[in-house]
Amino acid sequence: MYSIAYSFSRVLLTVNETASWIIALLVAAVVLTIITAIAERVPATKVVAGIAGVGLLAVLVAGGAGADRGEREFESHRTEIPTVEVTAHNIAYDRDVIGLPADSNVEVSFTNLDVGTFHNVAIYTEDNAPVFAGKPIDHGTGLYKFKTPAAGTYRYVCDFHPGMTGELRLTQEGSSK
Numbered sequence: 085m086y087s088i089a090y091s092f093s094r095v096l097l098t099v100n101e102t103a104s105w106i107i108a109l110l111v112a113a114v115v116l117t118i119i120t121a122i123a124e125r126v127p128a129t130k131v132v133a134g135i136a137g138v139g140l141l142a143v144l145v146a147g148g149a150g151a152d153r154g155e156r157e158f159e160s161h162r163t164e165i166p167t168v169e170v171t172a173h174n175i176a177y178d179r180d181v182i183g184l185p186a187d188s189n190v191e192v193s194f195t196n197l198d199v200g201t202f203h204n205v206a207i208y209t210e211d212n213a214p215v216f217a218g219k220p221i222d223h224g225t226g227l228y229k230f231k232t233p234a235a236g237t238y239r240y241v242c243d244f245h246p247g248m249t250g251e252l253r254l255t256q257e258g259s260s261k
Contacts (some may be wrong), residue, residue, distance in 0.1 A: 088143055096147045098153045117221040157209060164231075170205055170250075172242065173197040177250050186235035186254035192218065192228040204240045207252055210237070227260045 092111070096104040118135060166185055170192055171178040184190050196203045202222050207215040218228040234254050242248035244256060 088140060091143050091146065091148065093150075095143075096110050097119075111168050125242045167193060169193045169195070171195045171197060172203040172248065175201070175248060177240075177242075177248055179250060180238065181251045181253060183253045183255065184232055186232055188257075189229070189231050192230075193225060194218060194221065194228060195225045198219045198225050202244050203248070204244065205240050207238050207240050210239075220244065 096108060099107065103124060156232045166188060167190070168182050168184060170182065172195070175198065182192075192205055194203075194205050200222060202220040204218040204220045205228060206217040215233055216228070216230045219226060220243070232254050235254050238252040238254065240252045
């Protein structure tokens with residue numbers, strides 16, 4: 085029984101996803117039809133054995149061919165979230181410019197090496213309107229998750245130390261950062 089299931093799985097893994105659904109449904113319909121025919125009238129034992137033998141042989145041959153061909157390529161549709169790392173040390177950021185995509189969910193991994201001194205990453209427009217304010221961290225690492233605004237140039241700053249600043253460049257996907 086295991087070899088039948090294995091062989092059938094090889095067939096389904098060899099063809100594309102849509103074809104695998106169609107094949108599985110067709111085989112299920114054929115099996116259901118055969119079982120219904122057997123239930124409604126009692127055929128000769130040789131007929132049942134012949135049908136079962138032909139079906140078993142077909143699955144084993146197709147499974148062997150599928151195993152020889154190999155599995156289809158599986159596509160991953162997981163979206164990667166753009167992530168950038170920023171470190172605060174000696175009341176300064178380690179980078180002057182950050183580039184990220186506009187209108188996207190992003191992550192900023194923020195590390196504060198100034199133990200006992202609060203720092204954060206906050207984003208402001210040129211008119212000083214707040215866009216995002218990260219939670220203050222007195223030491224260690226935190227992860228800020230937010231959606232970036234429209235393409236353009238913004239500033240990022242530590243709300244506790246106005247001299248800690250940098251430039252955030254948000255670009256449309258496909259354009260250079």
